[in-house]
Amino acid sequence: MSVQVVAVTGAAAGIGRATVELFAERGARVVAVDVDKAGLDELAGDGIATLAGDVSTEETNAALVDLALDRFGRLDAVVLNAGVSGAGPLESPGAIERFDRILAVNVRGAVLGVRAALPALRASGGGSVVVTSSISGLGGDPVTWAYNASKAALVNLVRGLAIDYAVENIRINAIAPGGTVTALTAGVLAHPTLGPAVTERIPQRRWAQPREQAEVVWFLTSPAASYVTGVTIPVDGGLSANNGILLPPAYPGDSPR
């Protein structure tokens, strides 16, 4: 049976919002968590309960589980998607404070989220965790060292935790989105040179829509993925399959194909 009750963090915008909408459309009850209360208010609907809170705190993660159980009576899946970036150069003033914050939201938030959800998932007879890593967790990007470190940590976090909870039928996986059209990446996409430079390295030569990420989250939480745990699935239009050699322009007449 598909997920009945799911909690999604970073739910007010972008990939999280698309995930809330997709699960709700398919009949799941959703607990939507974000620091952005105004954004959450736009999501309110019959089967959607919202919680304003910071995922780097134990309080928010405990409240997320309590809300799922109080409102919907169970919890089958958690999508730990909230994330931030932007440390700036390593030697810039304040870089270490920003690094600490990125690690707190992206890594500590995921660790706390899994920890808080485990008893409720166990009580449902098993369940599924999906963490949002990134292609920035699979390789490095310019001036992105802190975010790179945080997203790489998630790749190995899901491996380690998947091993610990597999026998309890709790599957723990990640997606690694490539460039996806959200507020987080609006600056890169709109940049006159950087935007096209990124796009031309993507074999599919376009960025993802948030819903294309949500579909893979749906798959990972579904019975179709019942034997999948401890993996990170790139959802990146082939970007991470590229060995780093710039793609030739798409000129069909002169193509090697």
Ligand SMILES: NC(=O)c1ccc[n+]([C@@H]2O[C@H](COP(=O)([O-])OP(=O)(O)OC[C@H]3O[C@@H](n4cnc5c(N)ncnc54)[C@H](O)[C@@H]3O)[C@@H](O)[C@H]2O)c1
């Ligand atoms: N957009 C991309 O290209 C891309 C690529 C790879 C990975 N990701 C990852 O996908 C996830 C979602 O990003 P997005 O692109 O949808 O960004 P977004 O900025 O549109 O949405 C992120 C949401 O997380 C919320 N959030 C931030 N800090 C929070 C906290 N401490 N507690 C609770 N909520 C918090 C924000 O308020 C926002 O609503 C992030 O983990 C991001 O790192 C995005």
